[in-house]
Amino acid sequence: DYPPGCRPKSCKRHGPSVRYPFQLKGQSDGCGSPGFNLSCDNKNRTVLELPRSVKLLVKRIDYVNQMMQAYAEDGCVQNQLPNLTLSASPFRTNSYDSSSSLGNYSLFVCSDEGRSDYDGYYNSISCLRTERGSYVKYTSSDYSSTDLLHCRKMIDLIQVPEVIVSDKINNVYFYRSTPACGSCEAQHRGCGPINNHTNAVGVQCFEIPVKHMGANVKRMISGSTIGGFFLVMSLSVLLWMHYLRKKEKDAQRKIEQFLEDYKALKPSRYSYADIKRITFQFKEKLGQGGYGTVFKGTLSNDVSVAVKVLNNFKGNGEEFINEVGSMGRIHHVNITRLVGFCADGYNRALVYEYLPNESLEKFIFGDKAARGTMGYIAPEVLSRYFGNVSYKSDVYSFGMLLLEMVGGRRNIDVKVENISQVYFPEWVYNRLDKGEELGIRTEDGEHDKIANKLMIVGLWCSQWYPVDRPSMKSVVQMLEGEIENLTVPPNPFASKDEMKAKMPINRELPTISE
Numbered sequence: 099d100y101p102p103g104c105r106p107k108s109c110k111r112h113g114p115s116v117r118y119p120f121q122l123k124g125q126s127d128g129c130g131s132p133g134f135n136l137s138c139d140n141k142n143r144t145v146l147e148l149p150r151s152v153k154l155l156v157k158r159i160d161y162v163n164q165m166m167q168a169y170a171e172d173g174c175v176q177n178q179l180p181n182l183t184l185s186a187s188p189f190r191t192n193s194y195d196s197s198s199s200l201g202n203y204s205l206f207v208c209s210d211e212g213r214s215d216y217d218g219y220y221n222s223i224s225c226l227r228t229e230r231g232s233y234v235k236y237t238s239s240d241y242s243s244t245d246l247l248h249c250r251k252m253i254d255l256i257q258v259p260e261v262i263v264s265d266k267i268n269n270v271y272f273y274r275s276t277p278a279c280g281s282c283e284a285q286h287r288g289c290g291p292i293n294n295h296t297n298a299v300g301v302q303c304f305e306i307p308v309k310h311m312g313a314n315v316k317r318m319i320s321g322s323t324i325g326g327f328f329l330v331m332s333l334s335v336l337l338w339m340h341y342l343r344k345k346e347k348d349a350q351r352k353i354e355q356f357l358e359d360y361k362a363l364k365p366s367r368y369s370y371a372d373i374k375r376i377t378f379q380f381k382e383k384l385g386q387g388g389y390g391t392v393f394k395g396t397l398s399n400d401v402s403v404a405v406k407v408l409n410n411f412k413g414n415g416e417e418f419i420n421e422v423g424s425m426g427r428i429h430h431v432n433i434t435r436l437v438g439f440c441a442d443g444y445n446r447a448l449v450y451e452y453l454p455n456e457s458l459e460k461f462i463f464g465d466k467a468a469r470g471t472m473g474y475i476a477p478e479v480l481s482r483y484f485g486n487v488s489y490k491s492d493v494y495s496f497g498m499l500l501l502e503m504v505g506g507r508r509n510i511d512v513k514v515e516n517i518s519q520v521y522f523p524e525w526v527y528n529r530l531d532k533g534e535e536l537g538i539r540t541e542d543g544e545h546d547k548i549a550n551k552l553m554i555v556g557l558w559c560s561q562w563y564p565v566d567r568p569s570m571k572s573v574v575q576m577l578e579g580e581i582e583n584l585t586v587p588p589n590p591f592a593s594k595d596e597m598k599a600k601m602p603i604n605r606e607l608p609t610i611s612e
């Protein structure tokens with residue numbers, strides 16, 4: 099630590115810091131090194147007092163490089179040259195100065211009369227002084243000039259650094275070689291004489307406790323601490339705000355998404371103009387169904403749809419109501435979703451989600467354009483003679499579809515060569531009944547097994563008597579189970595008598611109102 103009473107001081111707030119080896123007047127004697135005395139003048143400027151009453155004002159002290167920048171108050175350092183004897187002070191001109199040669203000079207005080215600003219001939223003319231009609235002029239001692247006619251020689255200066263004489267800027271640099279405190283200062287440590295002895299040449303470094311650090315250092319430390327604290331605080335607040343905003347945005351997005359999905363769950367109603375816009379004026383035809391033509395379309399959010407424009411001359415509107423009423427409520431991954439509908443005057447259309455993989459029909463039958471809906475309809479739907487319409491009617495349709503999928507042909511195909519194959523389910527049953535091969539060959543045995551399984555399940559489902567058809571739950575069980583566990587179904591094409599015998603049971607099925 100600094101010795102008591104020797105803490106760094108300065109003449110004014112932003113003035114040069116005064117510490118060892120300098121000492122400010124008023125500080126205890128041992129605070130500085132001899133000859134490094136500074137004082138504060140009445141304007142709170144830092145003053146360097148040199149021997150023979152030479153006074154210079156200190157602009158800056160560089161403790162690390164051991165340099166001091168000082169200047170004369172009147173702006174003419176050279177005026178002080180007659181009295182400036184650096185040899186008697188601890189200061190030296192800096193290395194730059196020391197490289198300049200020393201010379202002998204004479205100082206003249208000249209009257210304004212005959213004054214010439216031209217100094218090309220002589221070594222130098224510095225610090226023109228106009229007060230009292232005179233000015234000072236230095237020139238090398240080997241002068242010989244009539245220009246000095248109006249001058250009076252004041253003094254001869256022996257071995258003066260040339261640079262000081264010729265210095266036209268009002269700065270003087272001193273360099274002190276001892277005490278060598280620069281290395282301590284470079285490490286931000288304090289510097290003081292060894293053994294606290296004022297005459298000691300050797301110095302030692304010491305740690306500066308925080309409380310004794312210079313005001314600037316303290317300010318810096320407390321400033322950076324407070325700054326750091328506020329920085330961390332503001333960053334935390336910003337992060338927290340960002341987190342809250344993100345959370346809020348996420349919640350908002352979730353709600354929007356939900357509302358969007360919720361809206362999409364219900365089929366939207368479109369005008370006929372909308373339908374024309376969606377299908378780009380019925381530009382791309384996807385196919386033709388029994389009830390109308392299907393066109394490709396695009397909704398405003400770039401979602402592709404298939405628009406079935408219904409033939410307005412067909413039906414009494416019931417199909418339309420059934421389709422919108424039932425399909426609008428069915429949401430299943432395996433069922434085409436009804437996105438919307440149009441009932442605008444006589445124009446009716448159904449808007450479905452677009453299925454890019456084309457119709458199953460095409461995969462089963464290739465390019466052969468027969469219409470098949472009739473083939474899937476259970477007998478009881480066509481005639482009440484066969485019983486009541488129930489959920490078993492759908493089981494029948496499903497069974498017929500299975501048979502068509504496996505057979506790769508229409509169940510009713512008038513074009514087959516062998517007349518006995520016309521009604522495919524009957525043909526399948528007869529072959530199974532006789533224990534004959536179905537003749538369906540797939541690429542591997544495992545697929546043959548699946549095909550046979552689908553046939554048997556298909557036959558079970560397409561029983562003429564609704565009561566003989568399994569429930570959809572049993573159908574799933576059969577499809578998921580082993581083929582070995584399946585029994586061959588009864589003959590779906592039993593005689594009318596047998597059918598009549600089963601009719602009462604059939605009536606117990608819950609009837610679907612049409």
Ligand SMILES: Nc1ncnc2c1ncn2[C@@H]1O[C@H](COP(=O)(O)OP(=O)(O)OP(=O)(O)O)[C@@H](O)[C@H]1O
Pocket residue numbers: 384385386387388389390391392403404406434450451452453454456457459471
């Ligand atoms: N959602 C869809 N996505 C893509 N193409 C479709 C879609 N719906 C129908 N199509 C195409 O339009 C054709 C006709 O479809 P539609 O549903 O009208 O016929 P269908 O089922 O064969 O007959 P219908 O139901 O009238 O008895 C299909 O074969 C298919 O190519």
